[in-house]
Ligand SMILES: Nc1nc2c(ncn2[C@@H]2O[C@H](COP(=O)(O)OP(=O)(O)OP(=O)(O)O)[C@@H](O)[C@H]2O)c(=O)[nH]1
């Protein structure tokens with residue numbers, strides 16, 4: 001199986017966690033916690049470590065999906 005990696009990076013609220021939740025075949029590793037900085041004014045939860053999910057394409061290509069904190 002070929003392995004590939006995609007890293008989603010971008011500012012708070014750009015949809016990194018939402019994208020990985022949508023794409024991942026299995027329940028993703030999810031590190032949303034209550035925001036205690038200025039993020040709170042935009043949304044209640046924010047990624048504090050890394051998101052991680054996987055997709056398998058045609059049974060031969062595995063895509064590892066990583067999401068950074070904003
Ligand atoms: N309109 C619209 N809203 C979206 C879409 N995708 C995500 N959102 C919304 O945009 C916000 C994105 O939130 P997250 O996915 O937590 O964003 P994030 O980039 O992971 O943010 P941090 O982890 O805080 O850096 C949520 O309120 C989503 O419901 C989209 O395709 N269209």
Ligand SMILES: [Mg+2]
Pocket residue numbers: 016017018046047051067068069070
């Ligand atoms: Mg996030």
